[in-house]
Amino acid sequence: xxxxxxxxxxxxxxxxxxxxxxxxxxxxxxxxxxxxxxxxxxxxxxxxxxxxxxxxxxxxxxxxxxxxxxxxxxxxxxxxxxxxxxxxxxxxxxxxxxxxxxxxxxxxxxxx
Amino acid sequence: xxxxxxxxxxxxxxxxxxxxxxxxxxxxxxxxxxxxxxxxxxxxxxxxxxxxxxxxxxxxxxxxxxxxxxxxxxxxxxxxxxxxxxxxxxxxxxxxxxxxxxxxxxxxxxxx
Numbered sequence: 001x002x003x004x005x006x007x008x009x010x011x012x013x014x015x016x017x018x019x020x021x022x023x024x025x026x027x028x029x030x031x032x033x034x035x036x037x038x039x040x041x042x043x044x045x046x047x048x049x050x051x052x053x054x055x056x057x058x059x060x061x062x063x064x065x066x067x068x069x070x071x072x073x074x075x076x077x078x079x080x081x082x083x084x085x086x087x088x089x090x091x092x093x094x095x096x097x098x099x100x101x102x103x104x105x106x107x108x109x110x111x112x
Numbered sequence: 113x114x115x116x117x118x119x120x121x122x123x124x125x126x127x128x129x130x131x132x133x134x135x136x137x138x139x140x141x142x143x144x145x146x147x148x149x150x151x152x153x154x155x156x157x158x159x160x161x162x163x164x165x166x167x168x169x170x171x172x173x174x175x176x177x178x179x180x181x182x183x184x185x186x187x188x189x190x191x192x193x194x195x196x197x198x199x200x201x202x203x204x205x206x207x208x209x210x211x212x213x214x215x216x217x218x219x220x221x222x223x224x
Contacts, residue, residue, distance in 0.1 A: 004155070042114075042216035043156075043201070090155055100146065101203075101212060103155030 003027070006091050006104035013111050019078040021107055023091030031094045032074035033101065034058075034066060036087040043090065049074055050096065081111045115139045118202050118215035125192055125222055133218040135185040135202030143205040147176055147187045150199045150217070159187070159200075192222045 007022035025032065033048040035058075045058030047066040055066050063085060067075045074093075078085055088108050092101040116137045125131045137145070144163045148156035160169050162178040162185060169176050173196075175188045189196055202215040 040216065043214040045211065048211070092155075100158050100161065103157070105155050106153065108153070 004091055004093050004102050004104040006089075006107050008107050009105060011107055011109045013078075013081050013109065015082060015111055017078075017081045017111075019081045019109070019111075021076040021078075021089055021091075021109070023074045023076070023093075023104055024072050025074075025093040025102070026072065027093065027095075027102070028071065029093035029095050029102075030071070031096060031101075032068065033092040033094075034064075034074065034076045035090045035092065036060070037090055037106075038087050046076065083111050085109065086111045114216070115213040116202055116204050116215035118200075118218050120218060121216070122219035122221070125220065127192060127194060127222055127224050129192055131189050131192060131220065133187040133189075133200050133202075133220070135187070135215055137183050137185070137202070137204045137213065137215075139183075139204040139206050139213050141207040142180060142183070143207040145178060145185050145205070146203045147174070147185075148201040148203060150201060152198070156201055187218075189220070192220075194222050194224065196220060197222045 004025045013019050034046045035043040037043050044060050049055045049068040065077045090106050091104040094101045119134045146161045147159045150156040160171050160176040173190045178185045199217040199219050201217045204213045
């Protein structure tokens with residue numbers, strides 16, 4: 001079975017802190033994605049990566065950056081966390097041309 | 113403008129009853145459409161995939177339909193169970209593109 005693992009289920013951080021959300025997949029997928037999910041807004045794409053060291057901005061990249069140094073790992077970085085970044089963050093992976101994205105269990109981030 | 117619209121936004125149904133969820137999309141060129149189930153606090157999990165040539169596909173008590181001409185899909189849940197309480201997300205793939213277009217989800221609550 002495909003497994004996408006996010007490092008934390010719940011996270012509480014203070015405003016201004018630097019936050020790292022880690023995601024690891026074990027299926028050798030080229031594509032990896034970071035989404036945030038908010039009530040009434042659905043899933044919105046923050047960044048995605050189609051290869052090691054490659055990244056593309058999604059629909060809402062402001063306030064975020066990403067890192068993909070290894071194929072299996074895709075990190076989302078909040079340089080200076082703000083309260084409007086309180087959300088559910090979902091990581092996903094897929095192969096090129098394959099429509100199914102496999103999701104991690106999500107990280108519920110609260111910024112206080 | 114969102115390329116995938118789902119209705120109703122939420123519904124409450126009695127255990128044992130049937131329900132139908134709707135998804136309309138404008139994504140073009142179309143590759144395929146998936147329905148995902150997302151339990152509260154978890155990541156989405158794929159239920160069905162519909163390609164251009166498929167009209168109906170079943171997965172247990174879940175039956176998905178696709179009308180590629182009118183760009184509409186439905187997900188029918190038969191004999192609902194309490195465990196069907198979840199958000200159901202319609203996801204459409206654009207041909208030749210790694211990105212996915214997400215609906216905002218149908219929130220289903222099954223009550224005894």
